[in-house]
Amino acid sequence: MLIRNPRGWELPDSAATPEAVVLGRRTALGLGGGLITAGLARPALAQDGALAAMRNTRYRPEREVTPEPASTTYNNYYEFGPGKSVASTAQRLPQRPWTLKLEGMVEKPQELDLDALLKRVSLEERVLRHRCVEAWAMTVPWTGFPMSALLEIAAPTASAKYVVLETVADRSAMPGLRQSWYPWPYIEGCTMAEAANELCFLAVGMYGKPVPPQNGGPVRALFPWKYGFKSGKAITRIRFTGERPVSFWEKLQPSEYGFWANVNPQVPHPRWSQASERLLGSNERVPTKIFNGYGEFVASLYQGMEGERLFL
Ligand SMILES: Nc1nc2c(c(=O)[nH]1)N[C@H]1C(S)=C(S)[C@@H](COP(=O)(O)O)O[C@H]1N2
Ligand SMILES: [Mo]
Helix, strand or coil, X not given: CCCCCCCCCCCCHHHCCCHHHHHHHHHHHCCCCCCCCCCCCCCCCCCCCCCCCCECCCCCCCCCCXXXXXHCCCCXXXXXXCCCCCHHHHCCCCCCCCEEEEEECECCCEEEEHHHHHHXXXXXXXXXXEECCCCEEEEEEEXXXXXXXXXXXXXXXXXXXXXXXXXXXXXCCCHHHHCCCCCCCCEEEEEXXXXXXXXXXEEEXXXXXXXXXXXXXXXXXXXXXXXXXHCCXXXXXXXXXXXXXXXXXXXXXXXXXXXXXXXXXXXXXXXXXXXXXXXXXXXXXXXXXXXXXXXXXXXXXXXXXXXXXXXX
């Protein structure tokens, strides 16, 4: 049975702001094309800890939003241990002050304070599907900004071919780091073209509030067309390189986890099928879609790359 989410972030299309108003607001706020507001513009960082932004309805969830208690209590976050119940331990990770280092093949290597950065980018809300390689899925309203905004700030050089996103390795807060056989820190990476794709997102909010530590606060990456392990949490370093990085899971188990990791129902994981997925917060199973249903935005990135192991 599907548990309906009664909260207010799911606005029917009929409740959307009239286009004229939207256009006026869009110009006033300098927001990009495709952004249709479905609510009042609230300040991005309100004093009560709320974090709300206008919803970008270009990315249609086509599913019920997962109830917040489900998506915030069933997590993968190996820095806090291998189980799913890491939410209480993850509260130990300090969320502020937080710095993001931009380094490697960039014009100006820099260290950005997260709050200062958030004043330079425009925040928006996107309701996105997330598909874990373990065949469970959730649909979450995230607040954040596209990775392309950070690319502009970093100004990568022409020799930069890949982006590496690195999770903080805070030994005093993260007991999982004592498991020395894991190749810490957790890193993930993508090509420059993938990072520049409109779907590549950095989230600082979830359900209109700051992303809780267990879900990757204060800032996490989102690659909604790829398996969930590509979406690194608590990102503190972004490195531009000429060499394809070998990420955390690929180092551990290269026969099971690869660089591209694009969702594909037709390529089974070596140990299980990827044809369908279980929705968190319900026992419903639904068919998995190629690129997690985001092919219209990303399929062109992989044209002519049929020889690659695209989907592992
Ligand atoms: N740093 C870090 N990021 C991570 C992970 C992790 O273990 N450590 N797990 C990944 C996996 S496998 C998934 S499915 C998602 C889970 O995100 P969620 O807990 O917010 O659902 O985070 C990804 N990002
Ligand atoms: Mo995952």
